[in-house]
Amino acid sequence: xxxxxxxxxxxxxxxxxxxxxxxxxxxxxxxxxxxxxxxxxxxxxxxxxxxxxxxxxxxxxxxxxxxxxxxxxxxxxxxxxxxxxxxxxxxxxxxxxxxxxxxxxxxxxxxxxxxxxxxxxxxxxxxxxxxxxxxxxxxxx
Amino acid sequence: xxxxxxxxxxxxxxxxxxxxxxxxxxxxxxxxxxxxxxxxxxxxxxxxxxxxxxxxxxxxxxxxxxxxxxxxxxxxxxxxxxxxxxxxxxxxxxxxxxxxxxxxxxxxxxxxxxxxxxxxxxxxxxxxxxxxxxxxxxxxxxxxxxxxxxxxxxxxxxxxxxxxxxxxxxxxxxxxxxxxxxxxxxxxxxxxxxxxxxxxxxxxxxxxxxxxxxxxxxxxxxxxxxxxxxxxxxxxxxxxxxxxxxxxxxxxxxxxxxxxxxxxxxxxxxxxxxxxxxxxxxxxxxxxxxxxxxxxxxxxxxxxxxxxxxxxxxxxxxxxxxxxxxxxxxxxxxxxxxxxxxxxxxxxxxxxxxxxxxxxxxxxxxxxxxxxxxxxxxxxxxxxxxxxxxxxxxxxxxxxxxxxxxxxxxxxxxxxxxxxxxx
Numbered sequence: 001x002x003x004x005x006x007x008x009x010x011x012x013x014x015x016x017x018x019x020x021x022x023x024x025x026x027x028x029x030x031x032x033x034x035x036x037x038x039x040x041x042x043x044x045x046x047x048x049x050x051x052x053x054x055x056x057x058x059x060x061x062x063x064x065x066x067x068x069x070x071x072x073x074x075x076x077x078x079x080x081x082x083x084x085x086x087x088x089x090x091x092x093x094x095x096x097x098x099x100x101x102x103x104x105x106x107x108x109x110x111x112x113x114x115x116x117x118x119x120x121x122x123x124x125x126x127x128x129x130x131x132x133x134x135x136x137x138x139x140x141x
Numbered sequence: 142x143x144x145x146x147x148x149x150x151x152x153x154x155x156x157x158x159x160x161x162x163x164x165x166x167x168x169x170x171x172x173x174x175x176x177x178x179x180x181x182x183x184x185x186x187x188x189x190x191x192x193x194x195x196x197x198x199x200x201x202x203x204x205x206x207x208x209x210x211x212x213x214x215x216x217x218x219x220x221x222x223x224x225x226x227x228x229x230x231x232x233x234x235x236x237x238x239x240x241x242x243x244x245x246x247x248x249x250x251x252x253x254x255x256x257x258x259x260x261x262x263x264x265x266x267x268x269x270x271x272x273x274x275x276x277x278x279x280x281x282x283x284x285x286x287x288x289x290x291x292x293x294x295x296x297x298x299x300x301x302x303x304x305x306x307x308x309x310x311x312x313x314x315x316x317x318x319x320x321x322x323x324x325x326x327x328x329x330x331x332x333x334x335x336x337x338x339x340x341x342x343x344x345x346x347x348x349x350x351x352x353x354x355x356x357x358x359x360x361x362x363x364x365x366x367x368x369x370x371x372x373x374x375x376x377x378x379x380x381x382x383x384x385x386x387x388x389x390x391x392x393x394x395x396x397x398x399x400x401x402x403x404x405x406x407x408x409x410x411x412x413x414x415x416x417x418x419x420x421x422x423x424x425x426x427x428x429x430x431x432x433x434x435x436x437x438x439x440x441x442x443x444x445x446x447x448x449x450x451x452x453x454x455x456x457x458x459x460x461x462x463x464x465x466x467x468x469x470x471x472x473x474x475x476x477x478x479x480x481x482x483x484x485x486x487x488x489x490x491x492x493x494x495x496x497x498x499x500x501x502x503x504x505x506x507x508x509x510x511x512x513x514x515x516x517x518x519x520x521x522x523x524x525x526x527x528x529x530x531x532x533x534x535x536x537x538x539x540x541x542x543x544x545x546x547x548x549x550x551x552x553x554x555x556x557x558x559x560x561x562x563x564x
Contacts, residue, residue: 019545022541026534026538029470029531029534030531030534030535032468032469032470060474060475060478062474063474063477063478063481064478064481065478065481082481086488087481087484087485087488088484088485088488088489089481089482089485102485102489103381103485103488103489103492104379104380104381104382104488104492105380105381105384114350116380117378117379117380117381118378118379120342120346120348120350120351121348
């Protein structure tokens with residue numbers, strides 16, 4: 001093989017390689033496969049002072065709901081707002097100071113433990129920390 | 142000096158022998174001759190020794206004599222079986238034998254301050270206790286459910302009364318056709334229970350809060366719940382379905398006709414996971430068990446099912462749109478989050494069917510439809526965005542491709558005009 005033939009072959013090969021490298025992501029985008037959901041571990045759930053004592057807020061944790069509660073003692077607690085019975089979104093019941101699932105009246109205490117009704121397991125509890133003016137909620141472990 | 146040394150040695154030796162003697166005596170005193178002798182025996186006389194080691198009574202420091210009397214320190218069998226010796230109780234005596242301690246609150250408090258001491262009283266109210274009083278000793282006694290020796294607390298996973306062992310414990314008698322033939326009651330409860338949603342929760346999901354036999358029938362006071370009390374039993378865990386049912390027109394009719402509330406549609410031991418097919422007028426619908434095709438309730442059931450199906454269809458459509466958009470790389474976490482609200486409403490609607498109120502169901506569905514409409518519109522917008530991005534990419538790709546060809550042709554043209562000179 002002479003030098004010219006070698007250079008032609010090298011350039012041709014590189015051109016084909018460049019085309020493949022360009023076309024592959026383009027085709028992948030146009031014909032997508034199922035995406036893996038990104039797991040969020042930490043999120044700003046509220047601003048400091050946003051929640052009065054004995055009130056709550058449902059916040060978005062990834063695509064799932066979480067519940068942030070400012071207890072009547074002014075303590076912040078956060079849980080997954082997904083009821084362990086049939087995945088309804090739970091609410092904080094201010095007059096009883098408990099967490100209630102409105103679908104089947106499953107009730108949880110402020111530790112996330114089941115008090116009554118059909119839920120088979122406690123609510124997943126989250127860590128709560130204050131970072132500047134933000135209330136940051138994160139998954140445990 | 143020598144004598145003094147000798148005296149010291151003698152003193153030391155005396156102390157040594159005294160200690161040996163006390164130690165031997167204490168060993169002799171601690172020796173339990175019940176166990177020593179029974180260890181040498183066979184079968185049912187050996188069994189208590191083999192199982193007592195793990196018995197909760199043994200762990201609390203009780204021994205054979207605390208239940209059976211006698212003197213375990215005596216090696217001689219005649220001396221061991223002294224006046225206090227009670228031996229093994231007859232089957233008919235077992236409840237009172239156990240209750241001699243377990244009904245004594247001041248005695249039991251020493252071991253567990255919160256333990257119940259009313260088991261015997263409750264037992265006499267049970268079907269088992271009632272029959273025992275009539276002289277039937279085949280019925281379940283304390284030892285049939287708790288074992289005689291090797292008894293564990295109900296919180297121990299190997300205990301016969303631990304939640305996931307209870308169905309087997311009861312079925313030892315209740316699934317035995319020969320044993321139960323005199324009582325003329327069904328023996329397939331265990332087979333039915335195994336297929337139930339409760340058994341699935343207990344055995345598959347290891348959910349210890351799932352009900353087992355004693356949660357519905359009672360344990361020491363075990364008895365079949367009366368028709369009127371079945372609903373109260375179910376409501377222990379399913380209060381909202383019960384409340385809705387009580388407000389429904391079914392309540393009065395069921396009471397008048399003596400139909401048990403929950404059981405009529407959901408069954409008893411074989412309670413299958415509820416499905417949407419149970420509603421309406423389809424093959425699997427429970428409504429058609431009582432309602433004739435031309436009747437008003439039949440029409441209402443049909444409408445309920447139609448509306449529920451339509452709502453579910455809308456939710457699934459919205460879900461599908463979001464999934465497509467997500468797959469195409471558009472950020473849809475907000476509408477996905479919003480969709481959880483629609484799912485909550487769907488579960489509420491399913492529960493509302495216990496009220497039989499078409500108006501309430503429609504109202505709730507309307508509420509849910511608004512949420513689904515928002516999600517659907519967000520999903521459609523996301524898909525439009527995905528389409529726009531795709532178009533842009535295709536156009537850009539075509540331009541780049543054309544540019545590449547043009548460049549290639551240009552390079553070829555230049556190389557033709559200025560050929561390589563041979564050396």
